[in-house]
Amino acid sequence: MLNSVCTGCILLTAMEFHIRHTWDSLPVHREEGLLMQVNAPFFNDPPAPAGPPGEPFPGLWDYEVVESFFLNSNTEQYLEVEVCPHGQHLILLLNGKHNLPLSFNADTKNKIWKGEALLPWRYFPQGINKMNSYAIHGSGAGRTYESLYPVPKEDLQEGQGPDFHRLEYFQNFTLQSIMGEDWVQPESDLWNLASK
């Protein structure tokens, strides 16, 4: 079963993993999560960060990235996911945890990049009810910040720069809208520790 919500050029897709078997019939347990698929224009600007693909890269937000934020607006806990066309990624939890591992692949062809990240459920705080996403590229004065849910014009202050943590401009989103209303989010060891 595959459900998807299209959010601009960011495709968030939920996938149910069926238990697979190895050649000797042992079940392979894959951690389930939300499959985040990116299909975006590739600018190759700025150039690739100096870190290996497949690894977390601190400060990835200064490069070409697509970011998604998943927020519980009551507790203000959120998961921030950053993925780069060159294969690096960065996971940030509001409680300060970062550099968590991520199954993420990226591929660039001509002017398009495609990426696929499996976000484990344990990375999500309970009660996600809002989200926002950004695509960032370019250098210097040409640095461009695209937002799925931008700050409305009338709310802009003079001299205001982009700030991705303006949680009040996030819009409604639940994991249940993808997984089904009856779906119950697994407990997260990461967030349970954080709230103690």
Ligand SMILES: *[C@@H]1O[C@H](CO)[C@@H](O)[C@H](O)[C@H]1NC(C)=O
């Ligand atoms: C967002 O969700 C809240 C709470 O469920 C609801 O009251 C509100 O109408 C929703 N807003 C939109 C724009 O759907």
